[in-house]
Amino acid sequence: MKLSNLKINDRKTANLLAWLCALTYLGSYLTRVNFGAVTVEIINSMGWEKSAISAVTTALFITYGSGQLISGKLCDKYDPHKLSSAGLAISIIMNMMIPFCKSIPFMTAIWAVNGFAQAMMWPPIVKILATHCHTADYQRASILVSWGSTAGTVAVYLISPICIEFAGWQMVFYICAGITLLILVLWQVCFPQIMKRAEQVEAAEQSAGAPAATVQPTTERMPRLLYFILIPILLESIVLGALRDSITQWLPSFVSESFNMGESISVLSGVIIPILTAIVYPISLKLYHKFFTNELSYAAVLYVFSTISAITLFFISDKSPIISVALLSLVCATTHGINFLIIVLSPKRFAKFGNVGLISGLLNSFVYVGSSVSIYGIARVAESSGWKVTIAVWAGITLLGILLCASASRGWNKVFNNKKK
Numbered sequence: 001m002k003l004s005n006l007k008i009n010d011r012k013t014a015n016l017l018a019w020l021c022a023l024t025y026l027g028s029y030l031t032r033v034n035f036g037a038v039t040v041e042i043i044n045s046m047g048w049e050k051s052a053i054s055a056v057t058t059a060l061f062i063t064y065g066s067g068q069l070i071s072g073k074l075c076d077k078y079d080p081h082k083l084s085s086a087g088l089a090i091s092i093i094m095n096m097m098i099p100f101c102k103s104i105p106f107m108t109a110i111w112a113v114n115g116f117a118q119a120m121m122w123p124p125i126v127k128i129l130a131t132h133c134h135t136a137d138y139q140r141a142s143i144l145v146s147w148g149s150t151a152g153t154v155a156v157y158l159i160s161p162i163c164i165e166f167a168g169w170q171m172v173f174y175i176c177a178g179i180t181l182l183i184l185v186l187w188q189v190c191f192p193q194i195m196k197r198a199e200q201v202e203a204a205e206q207s208a209g210a211p212a213a214t215v216q217p218t219t220e221r222m223p224r225l226l227y228f229i230l231i232p233i234l235l236e237s238i239v240l241g242a243l244r245d246s247i248t249q250w251l252p253s254f255v256s257e258s259f260n261m262g263e264s265i266s267v268l269s270g271v272i273i274p275i276l277t278a279i280v281y282p283i284s285l286k287l288y289h290k291f292f293t294n295e296l297s298y299a300a301v302l303y304v305f306s307t308i309s310a311i312t313l314f315f316i317s318d319k320s321p322i323i324s325v326a327l328l329s330l331v332c333a334t335t336h337g338i339n340f341l342i343i344v345l346s347p348k349r350f351a352k353f354g355n356v357g358l359i360s361g362l363l364n365s366f367v368y369v370g371s372s373v374s375i376y377g378i379a380r381v382a383e384s385s386g387w388k389v390t391i392a393v394w395a396g397i398t399l400l401g402i403l404l405c406a407s408a409s410r411g412w413n414k415v416f417n418n419k420k421k
Contacts, residue, residue, distance in 0.1 A: 018141030029152025067119025072361020080124030087120025241370025
């Protein structure tokens with residue numbers, strides 16, 4: 001029996017694997033979003049320009065997005081556990097080196113390497129869960145892993161002010177690297193034990209006459225139609241990244257500048273929005289099970305809610321900060337629901353084609369293309385034309401999302417026979 005093809009029938013073992021993957025992904029976020037949390041402090045302490053320091057973040061976006069493609073392809077051919085372990089180890093080292101960077105080029109190079117290391121996390125985790133978990137367990141595990149990213153983000157934004165106050169911004173990277181090192185040790189020790197437990201459970205079930213849980217690799221080829229369907233889906237991924245991350249990035253600035261509120265409003269993007277998105281994930285999955293069998297048609301419906309919210313905000317954006325924040329948060333929450341459907345759930349559909357990792361990495365890389373372009377682009381629009389036009393741009397992006405999802409949903413149904421895989 002090849003352990004790499006083992007399907008876990010035992011719910012407790014599947015849950016253990018899910019929690020371990022979630023913890024590992026938490027470590028990934030600890031060592032990635034920490035730079036954004038201390039960027040202002042780095043600028044103030046080092047005396048660098050904002051435009052110069054933005055090169056560091058841009059470098060991570062580029063290497064993270066492009067690295068998803070390479071990582072996705074590699075984890076379909078090689079051990080995804082070893083690949084993710086290597087990525088986490090490299091990320092820890094890069095985080096330990098950041099405090100010693102005394103120039104923008106050096107810091108940019110280090111963070112670019114970290115971006116590529118971070119890209120070695122998501123596709124392998126999706127590959128591991130899709131390979132070893134049945135559909136229901138995979139979906140539950142996906143929520144836990146998504147919560148791991150939320151917990152990592154919130155932890156960074158809660159830890160950072162304390163570290164800056166008492167030890168300086170450098171301590172944020174040391175602490176995040178230290179915690180992630182412990183997580184890496186657990187990942188290395190516990191994953192083989194979980195798989196060994198799964199093997200023992202299967203052996204016991206087989207001795208009792210149950211069918212084998214091991215699934216042999218498939219050689220089924222992707223239908224030609226699916227290649228054409230992937231085109232609007234990939235374009236939708238760009239739209240998703242553009243909408244999701246530009247709102248997350250610029251919501252505090254919109255509220256602060258439109259209603260003369262202080263910089264403390266940044267807690268919205270650092271803590272409140274991640275918590276809100278964590279609530280969205282299980283709700284999205286529950287509604288999906290109850291009303292839908294097609295991720296793309298469901299995503300189109302969520303984009304409709306985003307469009308309504310954005311258009312409403314366009315007409316009342318100067319009336320109330322509470323209503324404005326609520327409407328933009330609703331847009332942001334629906335985009336995270338769409339992200340869960342397209343980036344997290346849909347790759348499992350490709351398990352029978354043997355390219356879960358590649359599809360996962362491909363979709364995620366296109367999301368970050370949208371993120372990279374929009375964060376800069378929205379800033380330019382806001383500076384040159386104001387927030388009213390910016391909101392109109394967001395509304396236009398949501399409309400484009402509806403069109404792209406709707407155009408691909410019928411073909412998606414045809415390929416997958418309108419059944420949940």
